[in-house]
Amino acid sequence: MIEMQGVQKSFGPKVVLRSVDLTVPRGESMVIIGGSGTGKSVLLKCILGLIQPDGGLISLDGQDVRTAPRDAFLARFGMLFQGGALFDSLPVWQNVAFRLLRGSLKRPQEEARAIAIAKLRRVGLGPDVADLFPAELSGGMQKRVGLARAIAAEPGIIFFDEPTTGLDPIMAGVINDLIREIVVEMGATAMTITHDMTSVRAIADRVAMLHDGRVQWTGTIAEMDETPDPYVQQFIHGRAEGPIAALR
């Protein structure tokens, strides 16, 4: 279970997270929505300790993430970055199998490669891409390789930062199903950032909407359709008019 209480983060004078309170129970799929630039990516990075929050408390299974043993803590996570963040000096399969080629999860090279190819297949990529370099792939393909890397070591907690952005609708459907499967079959806890309402409906157990540095609203999909909250209504229907300013 991931718990956040009063998490704050500013960059210079710019306040990004004012006070975020959010709880993600174990084995649940939480989707975070919210306007561009509201700090969704920053929030995930705060949990992982890639960005130090200015205030507030973040805990994993009751333990403060700042005091948790770093290696054991990170070993539980997988993360798909918004930009893919593939290592461009390594071929695709070594990117996917990165964790399996070194450190505590190290295994023989052939085995790691076989796992990488199996994971690539799950994100809709054939074995022929395994030996290409990231720069030789399209944006959507890079995204899917990033996804394969995030799930390769079968972590218990997975963060997906916009997993379907830049994918065609069919491939987006494949990825949505995959994320759902990982949560249901592997019992993983997932936090997904997405702007794609189809994805939200396909992936989410619960939805949290970030606005103005706070969790503006949180609830299930059914509750999301029912809620009178004008912020949520404007967002899910994509209206230009409403309480959320278009200029931010």
Place this chain on the structure above:
Amino acid sequence: MIARALAALGRPALGTLAALGRGGIFAGSALSHLLRPPFYAREFWLSCIQIGWLSLPVVGLTALFTGAALALQIYAGSARFSAESVVPSITAIGMVRELGPVLGGLMVAARVASSIAAEIGTMKVTEQIDALVTLSTHPMKYLTVPRMLAATLCVPVLVGIGDVIGIMGGWMVGTGRLGFNSATYMKNTWEYLEFWDVGSGLVKGAAFGFIVALTGCYYGMNSGRGAQGVGRATKSAVVAASIAILAANYLLTEVFFAA
């Protein structure tokens, strides 16, 4: 007026001290990671190829031309005292003690500090460093330690090869243009060259290699955002590495001179 002038002097001085302090902390952290496992052998070998093997042509050509020009200059100077016979030994000593390591180090700074800073800086701005962390790999261990180790070990080798090539350059000019007998030239070179002449140059090379990798990694890791940030990091790395090499060269020479 005076206060403002002092402030204008003090600010860059403080900035330099702060940068030295941060560089020192960075170096200390890298060294502490060097002593703790895991060690990434593959990264180390790739760095050796990048830093050592691929710098060989640049360093070799630099040494060749420098040795040749040095022989001519020393001839021009020594002829005034009718002491032309010192050309081989002074050329060799000048090459192995000073110009080999310094010019080799500067060429490596231009080639390697820039490429390390640009590579690591790009990794930083494209979140690859963050990705490394989430994959339970410490960027300091995976990126910095192999490069620093490779540079510290490879640059002395480059300097040693450069020494030989530089002396060859002097020999080519000496025998081809200044009328020295080939055997005499070689004999004069070896006779007066002491072990520590070469040894001190190699120690300098190791120090310069360390400096080059340290500045490249430091500026890369602290790169600003975007292409502009990487560009600035690259430029700063080359400038800082070059100045640091020249300063370290003076300090080391002072130490060897006193010893």
